Amino acid sequence: MKEIYFNHDGNIDDLVSYLLFLLAPDIKLLGVSAIDADGYIDPSVEVCRKMTDRFNLRGDQLAIAKSNSRAVNQFPADWRTASYSFNSLPLLNEAGKMMTKEADQPAHLDIVTKLENARKPVTLVMTGPLTDLARALDAAPAIENKIAKLYWMGGSLDGHGNVVQVNADGTQEWNAFWDPFAVERVLKSNIAMEVIGLESSEELPLTDELKMHWASLRKYPAIDLVGQAYSLLVNPPIQTMQLYFWDVLTAISALYPEVVLASEKRRVKVVTTGTAAGRMEDDPNGREITLVTKADKKLFFKKFDEILMRAE
Template identity: 80%
Template sequence: MKTIYFNHDGNIDDLVACLLFLQAPDIKLIGVSAIDADGYVDPAVEVCRKLTDRFNLRGDQLEIAKSNSRAVNQFPEDWRKAAYSFNYLPLLNRSGKVITKMADKPAHLDMVEKIMASEQPVTLVMTGPLTDLARALETNPQIADNIEKLYWMGGSLDGHGNVVQVNADGTQEWNAFWDPFALETVLKSSIPMQVIGLESSEELPLTDELRMHWASLSEHPAMDLVAQGYCLLVNPPIPTAQLYFWDVLTVISALYPGVVLTTEKHKVRVITQGLAAGRLEDDPAGREITLVTKADKNLFFKKFDELLLRS
């Protein structure tokens, strides 16, 4: 049984990822925290508390931690608003109350506390910037010894990014760009890393066919919530770009490693200064990561449906 800590940055796919962890069998979820990045942190934390109230099938004793980390480069405001809309969805508010508590400590200290207290090595899953992990490592470097593996959605090694603004050259991915220095800190650690980059989920686009599939299963509460949530995603990272299941693949690959068909070993470094800040690039002297290069589309959506239909 895997012991998992989940840290995310509060947009729709992150919140869906949290829901999947709450629904998954045969794991122990010891912590959930949100950082103020792709989604505003206050509604993101509140959504996770409500999700835990409604969908915590295993009954894990959870508190939701709020990060106090701050951006080097903040996400565009228009992308971040979706967490507020998700928080107002009726299914999350029928009880009229929130029972699951906020953690007393900020996310990076909550991470240290939960990981150090775990009797089993922890699988750490992060679908946002790595700042809370970097700060946790700076607070207590020994947590690296109790992290079995880090699954991170971030970066790109094929030359294309999703940052389009005047202080970036477009070669970087947003979770890396949000805080390149945090990524540099984590790369200096000994924690094994499996990276789901922008190029990792090209078999897994968000399509109208999928939306109709979810609509046909709307009698199932978790499926209905996901269908409504993805209706809020109208602005992809680049206006003409396709949205993919980057964060959800990260979660499902941690739960079901067989979803990943192929990977590549790369030695990498991150650029921290200038217009290329946040760019991951190959470097023979760099830190080794495992980059996901292909996923099993059929198995991915099979597991996605299985988890959501458990409610």
Template identity: 80%
Template sequence: MKEIYFNHDGNIDDLVSYLLFLQAPNIKLLGVSAIDADGYVDPAVAVCQKLTDRFNLRGDKLEVARSTSRAVNQFPAEWRTASYSFNYLPMLNEAGKVVTKQAQQPAHLDMIAKLEQASAPVTLVMTGPLTDLARALDASPAIETKIARLYWMGGSLNGHGNVVQVNADGSQEWNAFWDPDAVARVLDSAIPMQVVGLESSEELPLTDELRMHWARLRKYPAIDLVGQAYSLLVNPPIQTAQLYFWDVLTTISALYPEVVARVEQHRVKVITAGLAAGRLVDDPNGRELTLVTKADKEKFFQRFDELLMRTN
């Protein structure tokens, strides 16, 4: 049975990803933690507690860890408020109480503890910045051997980023830009990595057709919740840009590798200073990673629906 630890940064896709992990069969979720990046960390932790109470199908013993990591470059505030809105959705609050507890240790220490206690090397899934993993590696280098594979949503290797700020040239992706040195620290490790970058999920846009599909299936509580959650996203992160299922592809690919239709092997390094800080670039002397370059749209949405329909 695959054992998984999930670290995320609390926006809609991250929280939907956690819901999918709670619904998935034939895995064990060792832990979950939230970092204060694309979503505000306190409501993100609260949402995870409530999702655990409502949708923990396997009955995994879970607490939610709160990260104490801080940004080098913080996401725009207007992007981050969705975590507050998600936390107010009626389905998550109808019980009137929260049972799942917050973990006593901060996220990077919780990650270390869960990895050390695991019975076999763990699948680590991260859909936000890599800072908690970098801190965990610094605090306990031996955990490197306890990670079977890291699935990360972050970066861009084609030079087209999503950061529009005065201190950036636009070539970098936000999860990498949040803390470029953390990316460098993880790249310095020997942890096998599969990366979903901005270029990885062009087959998987968020569309009005998909919203109507969820509306027709709202008798399933998890699908109803997902439809409500994505209705909170009115504007894309960059005006005129299309939203894609980057985080959810990372999550589902960790559960079902067949949703990935094509990958490339790259040797990369990260730029850590200057206007290009956070940009991943090909380098013959860099560390090797697997970059997802195409998703199987039919298989992806089939698995998406199957997982969400497991709760009646």
């Protein structure tokens, strides 16, 4: 049975990914933590506590760890408010209380504790910045040997980024831009990395047809929650940008590796200063990663539905 630790940054895709981890069969979720990046930290943690109360199908023993890491470059405020909207959805507030606790330790130390106590190497899934892992490695370098594989949604190697602001040249992806130094620290480790970059999920756009599909399956409470959550996205963060299932592909590929149809080994480095900070580049002397290049669209959505339909 695969044991998983999940660290995310609290926007809609991250929270839907957590829902999938709560409901997926044949895994054990060792821990979950949220970082104050693409979503505001307090509502992000509350959503996770509420979803754990409602959808913890396997009954894993969970407390939600709250990161105290801080940004080098913070996400735009307009993007981050989605965590407040998600936290207000009726299905999550029907009980009127939260039973799942907040963890005693901040996220990076929670990662250390969970890995040190794990019985076997852990699959680490991160759909936000890498800062909590970088800090965990600095605090306890030996945990590197307790990580079977890191699945990370971040970066871009095709020269296209999603950062549009005056101190960036537009070639970087936001999770890397949030803290380029954390990316550099993790690349210095020997942890096996599978990277879902901006270019990795082009077969998986968020469409109106998909929203109608979820609407037809509202009798399943988890699908109803997902449909309501994605309905909050009236406009993409960047008006010319199509939204794709970057974070959810990261989660589902960790659960079902066969969803990844193609990937390639790349040697990379990250720029840490200047207007290119956060940009990942090919480098023959860089760190080897596995970059996902193609996903099985049909199998992805099949697994997506199957997992969500498990909730009563």
